[in-house]
Amino acid sequence: MKYDVLIVGAGHGGAQAAIGLRQNKFEGTIALLGDEPELPYERPPLSKEYLSGEKVFERLLIRNAAFWEERSVTMLPGRTVTAVDPVGHKVTANGETIEYGQLIWATGGKPRRLSCDGHQLAGIHTVRTRADVDQMMRELDGVTRVAVIGGGYIGLEAAAVLAKLGKQVTVLEAQDRVLARVAGEPLSRFFEAEHRAHGVEIRLGVQVEAIEGTETVTGVRLASGEVIPAQMAIVGIGVVPAVAPLLDAGAAGGNGVLVDEQCRTSLPDIFAIGDCALHANRYAADAAIRLESVQNANDQATVAAKAICGVEASYDAVPWFWSNQYDLKLQTVGLSAGHDAAVVRGDPATRSFSLVYYRDGRVIALDCVNAVRDYVQGRKLVVEGLAIDPARIADAGTPIKEIAS
Numbered sequence: 001m002k003y004d005v006l007i008v009g010a011g012h013g014g015a016q017a018a019i020g021l022r023q024n025k026f027e028g029t030i031a032l033l034g035d036e037p038e039l040p041y042e043r044p045p046l047s048k049e050y051l052s053g054e055k056v057f058e059r060l061l062i063r064n065a066a067f068w069e070e071r072s073v074t075m076l077p078g079r080t081v082t083a084v085d086p087v088g089h090k091v092t093a094n095g096e097t098i099e100y101g102q103l104i105w106a107t108g109g110k111p112r113r114l115s116c117d118g119h120q121l122a123g124i125h126t127v128r129t130r131a132d133v134d135q136m137m138r139e140l141d142g143v144t145r146v147a148v149i150g151g152g153y154i155g156l157e158a159a160a161v162l163a164k165l166g167k168q169v170t171v172l173e174a175q176d177r178v179l180a181r182v183a184g185e186p187l188s189r190f191f192e193a194e195h196r197a198h199g200v201e202i203r204l205g206v207q208v209e210a211i212e213g214t215e216t217v218t219g220v221r222l223a224s225g226e227v228i229p230a231q232m233a234i235v236g237i238g239v240v241p242a243v244a245p246l247l248d249a250g251a252a253g254g255n256g257v258l259v260d261e262q263c264r265t266s267l268p269d270i271f272a273i274g275d276c277a278l279h280a281n282r283y284a285a286d287a288a289i290r291l292e293s294v295q296n297a298n299d300q301a302t303v304a305a306k307a308i309c310g311v312e313a314s315y316d317a318v319p320w321f322w323s324n325q326y327d328l329k330l331q332t333v334g335l336s337a338g339h340d341a342a343v344v345r346g347d348p349a350t351r352s353f354s355l356v357y358y359r360d361g362r363v364i365a366l367d368c369v370n371a372v373r374d375y376v377q378g379r380k381l382v383v384e385g386l387a388i389d390p391a392r393i394a395d396a397g398t399p400i401k402e403i404a405s
Contacts, residue, residue: 002099003031003074005308006091008081009106009242010034011043013274013297015062017104020305022071028101032068033076033093036129039065044294047127047157048324051137052164057130081107084249086267091245101269102308105246105257106301108275109239109292114149118211124233127154139232144168147220147230149208151178153323155236156191160325163198170201170228172220177204184342187355187367191325194351198326203228239292241276253278256290261314263304271307273300283319283364283382285338295320318383331375334365334382345374346396353396354378361387377401 005021007014010032018032034040041060049055068075076093083092090099111126113119123143125136146162148155151173159169171178177188192202207223211233219227241256252258252266256278263271263279274297278288299317306313321332328351336342339357346353352370356363356378362385368375377400381388392403 001031001096002029004028004101005030005104006098006100006102007032007104007106008091009104009108009274009276010036010040010075010077011106011108011274011297012040012062012294013108013301014104014106015040016298016301017106017273017305018068018071018073019063020302021308022073024306024309024311026305026309029074030072031074031076031098033079033081033098035078035080036131037077038130039063039068039075039077041130042294043128044322046130046133047154048161050130051127051133051158052161053137060130081245084245084267084270086249086270089269103270104301104304104308105243105265105270105272105276106274106297107242108297109241111235112238112240114208114211114235114237116208116210118213118217121211121213121217122215123213123217123231124211124235126235127158128239136232136234140165140167143231145170145230146232146234147172147217147228148234148236149220150236150238151175151202151204152181152236152238153179153321155234156195156325157323158234158236159195159200160198163195163200164326168199168201170203170230171195172203172206172208172222172228174207175204178202182336183367184336184339184355184357186342186344186348187330187369190348190353190369191328194326194328239275241278241290243272243276246270246272258288259300261303261316262307263300263315264307271304273297273304279315281319281335282316283335285335285359289335291319293319293321318379320379327370329370329372331368331372332365333368333375333379334363336365336367339364341390343390343394345394346371356381356388356390356393358390363388363393374400377404380404 040062079093210221212219243257257272323330336357341358354374355367357365363381366378
């Protein structure tokens with residue numbers, strides 16, 4: 001097998017790369033290789049509408065089979081690349097050799113697993129693939145109590161759905177608040193209160209010592225010795241970038257594979273995009289970061305596709321994210337990590353407010369809860385790095401666009 005462009009990873013980034021190539025009049029052969037049996041599908045709904053049963057899987061497909069056939073994109077499902085030969089321009093997948101002219105690495109990451117005693121028991125789940133969630137759903141009828149290990153967005157979204165399904169849910173978080181890595185304390189405390197109001201128990205500053213059970217989970221034992229009863233455990237403790245074959249082949253990187261503004265790696269004719277791509281980002285406090293978001297995957301895919309087609313482009317998109325929990329829609333623009341001040345705009349008690357983050361006197365990010373107008377208008381503050389008087393931004397009665405002007 002040989003393709004002019006081989007895309008490894010059939011998630012959001014890989015699918016958008018294939019679409020972008022055809023949109024930019026690329027006429028060569030394209031193959032989209034993924035380790036799942038399905039066509040490319042949206043992952044964010046897995047912990048929300050798909051787990052709750054509000055959306056059937058077909059509604060998650062990024063495009064249907066006919067779309068890919070019409071654009072002559074060859075699907076190579078159920079394959080995992082284990083080795084890359086950058087000199088010979090070929091990869092090894094499931095024992096087969098596939099040659100490429102140019103390679104786009106869009107593998108994302110794998111959920112970080114527990115390593116404590118009992119980590120291998122049945123009833124322990126991550127939320128990354130359709131198969132993960134299908135297995136959870138098959139088991140739910142026999143489950144009354146669920147332990148969610150990790151108070152990040154995935155864990156909290158799953159907790160919200162399971163609480164609505166009538167399960168007794170306990171969230172176990174090692175930090176002193178949920179969302180500690182990605183949000184300011186006011187937002188953390190707001191979501192903790194919301195979950196508790198819906199019957200979810202939130203345990204902060206706790207360490208998981210072991211998973212109890214013989215064949216199936218019966219509980220989670222904490223370092224204190226306390227056992228939290230549970231017939232199911234959901235683990236949401238982060239993602240490990242799936243880049244080992246590229247690093248083994250000599251690509252620069254570590255926590256991800258390093259790419260330039262055109263998403264090129266240090267290896268010839270190899271690009272990397274999405275969750276696994278370590279890149280410079282002017283919105284970040286760190287010199288190089290990975291972004292685990294659909295926005296980043298799609299935007300980097302568009303840049304890589306244009307670069308392959310000889311169209312001038314560079315990655316410089318403002319990061320944005322979202323999370324749905326109960327009837328709350330959180331929309332984030334910018335990156336709050338490294339902020340030195342934060343202003344609450346509006347009243348959290350109304351369940352519609354924003355948290356505006358500053359660094360060195362300039363706005364770097366907004367978290368907007370049920371506040372779509374703030375999210376839309378606040379984008380300008382972040383993109384332009386405006387120095388807005390915190391007292392003015394705290395006045396929710398004045399539209400942000402009026403303040404920004």
